[in-house]
Amino acid sequence: MTTATMDSCHFFRAWIRDPLRVASITPSGNSLSDLIVREIGPETGRVIELGPGTGVFTRALLRRGVAEEDIVLVENGPEFAGLLQMRFPKARVVCADAAxxxxxCPEPAGAAISGLPLLSMRPEKVFAILAGTFSRLGEGAALYQFTYGLRCPVPRAVLDRLDLSAVRIGSTMRNLPPAFVYRISRAR
Known part of the structure; x- marks a missing residue:
């Protein structure tokens, strides 16, 4: 069985158990992975990944030259956290709620990427996730978030309350389903 097939099986089983937590029956594709990490490289330093699942975005970070030991993987699902620890032994894997x-996560980071299904979360939860993330991001750092929706998955009220701005940096129709990526950063 290939890694892609095993990953699809992991995702499908997790989705069956808790569809709102996983939000997709299949892992993200390479097109989305490359898009969400395209502004991140070895010069970024530490990168926090929220909801890494099977590690599709993590592999994309490694392809971009980010050192595995500079990656913090925050995964709430124990079934995925164990898999991530085996696949990325030099990364720091934390099995906890991203909120x-x-x-x-006491260390500052140069960027964060998120595979979390923000559209299925209450605004209070989204606020807690973004507030915690930006408390750990250095000056000028950004959070890269993807969505299957047509607009930013972070409610305007949450962005305003945290003094953040969101800009769509790209989309890919080569992902199932098609996806959009936003850069969320501190308002200037």
Whole structure:
């Protein structure tokens, strides 16, 4: 069985157990992975990845030259966290809710990427995730978030309250389903 087939099986089983937490029956494709990490490289330093699942975006970060030991993988699902630890032994894997990021990630980071299904979360939860993430991001750093929706998955009220701005940086029709990527950063 190939890695892609095994990853699809992991995702499908996790989706069956909790569709709102996983939000997709299949992992993201290479087209989306390359798009979400295209502004990140070895010069970025530490990168926080929220909801890495099977590690599709993690592999894209490694292809971009980010050192594995500079990656912090925050995965709430124990079934995925164990898999990530085996696949990326030099990365720091944290099995926890991303809304509590500020409690377990003391080091500053140069960027964050997110595979979290923000559209299926309450605004209060999205606020906690973004507040915690930006408390750990250095000056000028950004969070890269993808969505299957046609607009930014972060409610305007949350962006305004945290003094953040969101810009769509690209889309890919070569992902199933098609996806859009946003750069979320501190308002200037």
């Amino acid at each position: 509590k990021l500020a409690r377990f």
